[in-house]
Amino acid sequence: MNIFLLWLLISIPIAYFVWNFYWKYYVLPNVEIEVDSIKASLALGETTSITVHLRNRSWAPAPYVKCKMKLPEGIRLKGSDEATAIKQNQCEVNVSIMGKQEVRLTIPIEGIQRGVHVISDATMIMTNGLSFKTHVVFLSVNSKIVVHPRRIKSSTEQLIRTQQIGALSLPKRNYAVSQDWITIRPYEIGDSVRDIAWYLSARRDEAYILQRSVAILAKTIVIINLQTDDVVWKVNTRLAERIYEVSYQVLETLLRAEMTIEVMTNAHEVEVSQTAKQQRKLISQRTFQGPVTKKSIRQVGHWLGQLSVHAKYSFDQMKIKLPKWSTVSVVVITAFSQPMDEKWTKQLRKQGCMVEFIHVGENA
Incomplete structure (x- = not known):
């Protein structure tokens, strides 16, 4: 009996040491996380779910795993409000994962601000079940969600329609006379x-x-100018967001007229690298084809959601890079006017183009 107790007293510390060693070097590195979204592109206020995949690739269990993620400012947990602002961007789950097991957790979220939002990091706090010592592991997630601009009110939509943008002022028909x-x-x-x-x-x-003839225009060029001040790099976030809201409605209106639209802007697309730490600046240019559908509207919103709130270069520099058009309709959406705009407009009209300016203010 004494020999058994002696053996037990010796084996317990040895087993404890072996378990801690094995768990630290063979279980801890094999617990992984992956986050994906059911919808990678959301309208403002739209809800979706993110799925958190927790995997244990080792044979031994992970008895206690706490996963903590901070959501970016543009998305929040569904149902959060200002009273729970401290927790609305904090996602925390507690699970127990057996060996060679994957646990999936679904978390509802909603988009509250236009832009590209990245869930980039996750913190895993784990214990092995026999020790009170916690192990903290920082993992890269890199899950991107794009939130579209706000859809402006119908009164503003009617205002846009009454401005007779480009070929919208022409009678619509499917044949020539x-x-x-x-x-x-x-x-x-x-x-x-x-x-x-x-x-x-x-x-x-x-x-x-x-x-x-010049009166019939089959293509519309929409130019979105993000320069809001004499100083190009000066950013007015509220005004930039307003420009995107108006642009969203203008593009939808033109798509409803079954037009081919080429959009150009001096903003840049925000592209997230594999490390989610770098951003690349691009000259943005897209083409959209009417008629309007749910898919085409989401494509427009997704593209506008990826644009930055500041201009890469001035509107004057942008005009130099523009091609020489003829017999097209040009719509300029801008919040900043310069004396050179009138000269540029006259030149386009001499080339047979129709030119319309939509001036945007901060007020909705």
């Missing part, structure tokens, strides 16, 4: 099939193209 055309020329490969007409000539059934 005689006064729409100013000349004809032989058909060339790549011409729109819609403009083909059969022209009576010495050679029968010869394909010709009806050339559109």
